[in-house]
Amino acid sequence: MPSLSFSESLIHVARSASNVFARTAPTQGGLLQGQNPAAVNTTDPIRLWVIQLFIIICFTQLLGLLLGRMRQPKVISEVIGGILLGPTAMGRIPGFTNAIFNPLSIPYLNLTANIGLVLFLFVVGLEVDTRLIKRNARASLAISAAGMILPFGLGAALAVPMYTKYIDTSLVSFGNYLLFAGVAMSITAFPVLCRILTETKLLSTAVGSVTLAAGVGNDLVGWILLALTVALVNASTGVMAVYVLLCVTGWALFLLFPVKWGFRWLARKTGSFESGPTPFMMTLTLLLVFASAFFTDVIGVHAIFGGFLAGLTMPHDGGFNIALLEKFEDLVSLLLLPLYFTLSGLQTDLGLLDRAVDWGYIVALCVIAFVGKFTGCASVAAFFGFNWRESSAIGTLMSCKGLVELIVLNVGLSAGILDTRIFSMFVVEAIVLTFMTTPLTLLFYPEKYRTSTGETALVVEEKTEPAPRTTTFGLRSEERIKSRITVVLNKMEHLPALMMLTQLLQPAPGGPAQSFGTRASSIDESDKYNPAPTTLPSLAGLPTLLPGLIAPTSTAGATPVRIDALRLIELTERASALFKASVTDDLVRSDPLVNVFRTYGHLNRIPVSASLAVVNYDSFSSSVSRHVAQHGSDLVVIPWGPQAMGTSVLEQAQTGASGTTSYSGPLANLFGSTPSTSAPANSPSSLLYSQFARRVFAEAPADVALFIDRGLGPSETAGGYGQHVFFPFFGGPDDRTALAFVVQLCAHPAISATVVRVTKSDLPTEVDLETPAPTHHTGKDNIASTLNAGMTVHSTHYPDTVYGHNTTQFRLASSAADDIAWETVARPEGGNDALTRVSFSTLASSQPLHVLAQRAHHEERSSGSWKSLVIVVGRGRRLATESHHGELSQMLAEHGRETSINSDIRKTIGDVASAFVVSGSRASLLVMQSHEAQA
Structure with missing residues (x-):
């Protein structure tokens, strides 16, 4: 009709x-009285x-x-x-x-x-x-x-x-x-x-x-x-x-x-x-x-x-x-x-x-x-x-x-x-x-x-397999102060992490400042934080940090850190997403995440520029790489907030029978090892984000830092201020870049650091004998395995960072570069106010991951209620001086998490970072990867 x-x-x-009003009310029995529901x-x-x-x-x-x-x-x-x-x-x-x-x-x-x-x-x-x-x-x-x-x-x-x-x-x-x-x-x-x-x-x-x-x-x-x-x-x-x-x-x-x-x-x-x-x-x-x-x-x-x-x-x-x-x-x-x-x-x-x-x-x-x-x-x-x-x-x-x-x-x-x-x-x-x-x-x-039209327009690139990066050991990527940084804005919960990190990257403004004391020369001593007035840390001494790190200059003349915020919005089939894609020029001015971060930068006198890309989720990593190449960024920061890991930031520590402390914090839950009322970290959303970060690691033409933020605890929100950094230096391009970045962070008077050079020995050492036995987790820690039992996630093979072939000559050249970097930093010539807040030591162990996990817990306890801990590690993908696979597998078995860990997340953050996660550390985690310059 x-x-x-x-x-x-x-x-x-x-x-x-x-x-209807002229008829008798029909029976309401419906199907139970034999009526046909499909009848007109x-x-x-x-x-x-x-x-x-x-x-x-x-x-x-x-x-x-x-x-x-x-x-x-x-x-x-x-x-x-x-x-x-x-x-x-x-x-x-x-x-x-x-x-x-x-x-x-x-x-x-x-x-x-x-x-x-x-x-x-x-x-x-x-x-x-x-x-x-x-x-x-x-x-x-x-x-x-x-x-x-x-x-x-x-x-x-x-x-x-x-x-x-x-x-x-x-x-x-x-x-x-x-x-x-x-x-x-x-x-x-x-x-x-x-x-x-x-x-x-x-x-x-x-x-x-x-x-x-x-x-x-x-x-x-x-x-x-x-x-x-x-x-x-x-x-x-x-x-x-x-x-x-x-x-x-x-x-x-x-x-x-x-x-x-x-x-x-x-x-x-x-x-x-x-x-x-x-x-x-x-x-x-x-x-x-x-x-x-x-x-x-x-x-x-x-x-x-x-x-x-x-x-x-x-x-x-x-x-x-x-x-x-x-x-x-x-x-x-x-x-x-x-x-x-x-x-x-x-x-x-x-x-x-x-x-x-x-x-x-x-x-x-x-x-x-x-x-x-x-x-x-x-x-x-x-x-x-x-x-x-x-x-x-x-x-x-x-x-x-x-x-x-x-x-x-x-x-x-x-x-x-x-x-x-x-x-x-x-x-x-x-x-x-x-x-x-x-x-x-x-x-x-x-x-x-195809060619793209502009910065705020949609970013679509041809996806190609990245070529292996040429390896040189001339300290190129670690010679520079990270002055231009790209941060990725994806979710609202990422803002606190990015705000904290960018604030610490920016040296304090001129005038009197508070220094939080000098760290003891040995990490075995008790840490004491006695605030005392001092002058601002001068960047003029940083040329002695590494050759060519920064030209001699005064604090007033130092180049400030510039932040390029890249807002990523997923392009879906919805008409609203399509319309956003066509009006990115206007959207970048009205987007709430961009406006909050831009306002934060303005209030803290941090130069912030913002760009926006509306792309398919698979194109997120190529959008980041394109943005980095266009802006000449020195570092890419990928935030991973507590909500993204599916956990609460207020979980309590547990004391085991052996006297050691185990934690059910956000880093532990990154592997789905603790129950949570929110989505488990092994959920598809967490794995997708992990794979996005891994693509950025493989494709970005700059150094990359994955910042896994644990959030602020109750004591820290009550007026605490400052950060303490714990960095284990194993060697390799990633660790050398991380070493220079730690010293750059310590230019801020509110940051101190403990840097440990770790050597893996064949036989047990005194340090191994002093390390307490690990706590075995049972019961509740295995609930995540039950929660994830019905979920099948297929691991996808993504390209990873390739520095070069692991030959004898290659290892010797890398080891020599490690020695030069360590000697230059740990024994600098001349004064450097930033290095006065850094404690350097060495460590030899047959089980370095176990020892470092305990040292990290020690650093957490000694940081006090007003200073939170950030663990900085090199990603070490495809160029680890030592292989940690065997020890990491042992730690997984000891903590009862070998069935709940996901291989994609392990590959994303690396073995050393995985060890801190497995041990249940509550500290935030900064995983760094170096971009080796072409020869």
Whole structure:
């Protein structure tokens, strides 16, 4: 049956409901009294509606899983699913249509679908941003115009023979059909275009930027022409059509100016720009959407135009439109919109296309629609300087039809311009062109030929296996003060860690300062912290730290640390994420994480610059690498907060029978070794973040530090200040870089450090005999294994850092470089205020990891309640002076965690860091990796 208009559906449902009062109340027993829940019941339509909903959603989602592997947009599965549920396929099963999609139940389904369609057009209006056109005004407007004029003309030419063969000339005028056919052939599906650009990773390129801007212009003109077509069809005379168009124009101007101004004023007064739309603003928004839909429907256009105009009315200040989009999109796209496409499928009968001439016209429709779009858009793009690959990609992308043409076709069907046969022909054309858009785009414009457009735009790079890094031992990466640092902003819980670390990297401002004493020369002595006034640490002495570390200068002339904050936002299939991807320039100024960190830097006189990238999660690491290369960063800091590890920061220490202390803190829970009410650290989210960090380690063209923050305990938040660093130096490029970084940290008067050079011996030493026996964990510590027993996570082999081949000559050169670095730091010539806060010692042990774990616990206890401990370790991947695998496995067995540890996390942080984690240390952990310069 033909589709009912929005107003007709309301009237039909109201009349059906009015009959309820004239009848006897039906029995409420339902299924228990033998009633058929699928039977049509106009007094209680919810039962059959729910059945229809389940069938539609499940069927289209299953198709979406299959077609998604072919990189097809979701709309394809929804349209094909509707066709298969209609008379083309399942409707041919005897009794199926009458039982599930009975004609008496269609008005209720139609009403729900039209509500969803109005809300969807409201969402489309929210996504329209004329600023996209302004960025590439000349090229986008020219491409948009060419992409409409040429296919419109070719479509009008094909409309002549189709009109005489398929259209009832007594009911539909040639002018109306001509205008409608031209619009259907020339329109581009902007919402589907966004999703295809995302799937093909083109949103960050010049091609994606221009295509998106051209799509916005094409969409606006297309909806205007469709409104004109419907007005002409519904108007009885030409004068009445003019009145209808004038009414629509007046309503649009009323919404876009006084209503929009008033809406902006109310949103500002209610704080909706800062905190998102309030319930009052949401109520006004819904009323405006449906009032606008009602007005455009009753004057003879269509309800969808009212929803579209309401979306254009919404202000974009402070991301208000994105916040609205997030509230509407799931309900509309997942629940209501599939109902509309199923209705389209129920009205599509491919069985009517049983003649060769029908399929001949379908082929002609596909060829003309594609050739018209491709030729017009590609030729104009080439005129504006795009090469043939880029021009071909633009032409192909602009030929996408998707759901917009299907909406146009349904409007034409309900208006009586099309019959079922020609409607089905146009539906096939829309499906074919949308289906071929993605593969043709990838064929014309593969990833290796793409270039990105800018810093805050989307970052998409070709993923390649990183080449092994050339190894030199000239102390290159550790010679420099880390003055330009990139920090990764991913989650809100990362902010405290980044704030603490960046504050400690910045030397205290000039003037008197407090020094927290000089550490004892031996770590075996009791640590005493007696604050005493002193002068600021001068960086002038740091040239004696390592050769060429920093040029002699005064404190006042020292170069401050500059922070480059890179905000990463995951690009998902949601429309709000796609819209964020197109407005990154504005989003970087309004993002709360960026603003908090930027304000923190301003208050502490730390130069902070911010960039933002909206990318797929798999592209996070390549975004970081690209940002580091562009900004010339010396160090990349990846935070890993307590919440990311799925633990509370306020867990208590436990004392074992042997007198040693074991901890169930966040580092222990990194391996899932302790129960937690939050997600275990071995959860897929923790493993994904671990793999992201590992990719950055392998790909970043700079030194990398993974900062695992334990957070602040109750005693520290009560007024404590300062940090103590514990650093075991085994040797290798990572440890040499970490050694220089520890000394740089100690330039801050609130930081002290204990540095131990560790040598692994073959036989037990006195230190081994003095080390207490390890505490064996049982009971609760094994709960995590039970929690993780049902979860299977496949370890993926990611590229890792490669410094060189572990030959004898290589080891000797590395050992010599270690000796030079240690002698230069531990026995410097001349005074250096930073080194007065560093305690140096040596350690020989046959079980160094056990000894270091106990020393770390000792450092935690002796740091006091006002100084927290940070353990700094070199990652030591692929170039460990000593192998720790055997001892680490022994520690895992001793602590009962060999079944709960995940190999991916061990590979990410390295064996030495894993030993501290296994021992249950409560200290924060900084894992550093050196980027060896090319020879």
